[in-house]
Amino acid sequence: MKSLTFSVLRHLSSNEFSSGEAIARQLGVSRGSVWQALQDLDQHGIQIFRLAGRGYRLAETVQWLNRDEIHAALGDNIRLIQLEVVDIADSSNSILMQKAALGAAHGSCLAVELQTHGRGRRGRTWHTSLGGSLTFSLLWRFSQGASFLSGLSLAVGVALMRALEQAGIRDTYLKWPNDVLHQQQKLAGILIELQGDMLGPSAAVIGIGLNLKLAAPARANIDQAATDIASIQTNLPNRNHLLALILKHLGDVLLQFEAEGFGKLREEWRRHHFYQDKPVCMLLPDGSTHHGIVTGVAEDGALLVRGADGERRFTSGEISMRSDA
Structure with missing residues (x-):
């Protein structure tokens, strides 16, 4: 998806129609460029309502990720996280793994509005829709070797459960080794990829995908039982606040894991295991x-x-x- 396509997206509302001519004038581009951008949206399964004589509008409101809002919600935990928000990427994990190999800083975090080739465990594809999920990756560097990190995905699961509970999202459980479930359906997934030596130092790129509201096309492409927060409760949490909350708990758990390993978190994980x-x-x-x-x-x-x-x-x-x- 081209950068212009996202610029057009951000000019569309779910409440009022905007004409192609008005969008072109606001962006300083041709009417043909706007039309091509709208075609690009169709190819990515983003639903746009069209009405002759009135223009275009989004089928649903998109709550955009906002770096400043996430930073404000992080509070003191901002010292642990170096956040970057991008419109579109194939896989946040793949990009951050490349950056990690080039020396990216500890605590680097990449959050993606729309992920086109997200990866899950065992080679599965993680399907998302615009504004319907949180997809992000966090780089955490350890002085210990990769052999020390064998329980890391379970520790991350504990952080996710703490965040979901604090956000008021109930009846969720962990599934060994790296899924979050609701009624035996997948709500969130964790993908961890490692760099470094067995004896140290090492680095982990922690990828998390959390379904907020799955659009029909994304749901149709999923090859396993899946659910979203919209199916659990009526009111969806603010995406920016929820991302900040997850990052807060991730920071706390990762600091504990680095100091003590998974052992001190094991009983808490066990209580949540479906x-x-x-x-x-x-x-x-x-x-x-x-x-x-x-x-x-x-x-x-x-x-x-x-x-x-x-x-x-x-x-x-x-x-x-x-x-x-």
Whole structure:
């Protein structure tokens, strides 16, 4: 999507129609350029209402990310975060990984209005719609090696749960190792990518996607059960305030993780785990399955499952409720 397309978007309202001629005059471009920008919106699944003689308007209001508003909401935590907000990117994680390799500062955060090729766990695509989600990545540098970071995705899950609870978003749970659920449907996901040596130092790029209000095209492209905050409650939180709240809790948890590891956060994570003490089926990367009862997680974040052959540790695999339970 071109920069002009976003300029046109920001001139459109969900309440009043704007003519193409008026938009062109305000932006200092040709009427043809505006028409091309509107075609670009169609290709990205952004719904625009058109009415002959009146012009164009957005199908729904967009609450734009605002760096100054996020900074104000961060308060004292602003010292931990160096925030950049961009209109469009293929993947916030991919961009921040590149910047990390070039020496980007600790605490660098990239928030994206519209992500076109977001990535999830196991190669899945993270689908978003304009204004309907929070998609951002945070770079955190550690003096410890990459081997120390094995429980990091679970620690980030704890931070997300704290933020959602403080925002008044109830009945959410964690799913090992890196999802947030509501009624067994995915509300948010975590993707962590590492750089550095096993012995240190190392860096983690922490990507988070949170569904606020999924548009129909985005929902249709998702290949798993998914939900959004709009399906949980009537009033949607302010995107800027919610992002700041998540970043606050992320900063607190990451400082604790850096000092103490995942061990001190393990019991809090366990309380939020949807599958705790439940019969599950583990689908392993080699295609085999293992049945048992979830007993918890180890200090390194490994899932503990007690089966017929005793308790086993899992560091990879897909967890689901056992169908014969």
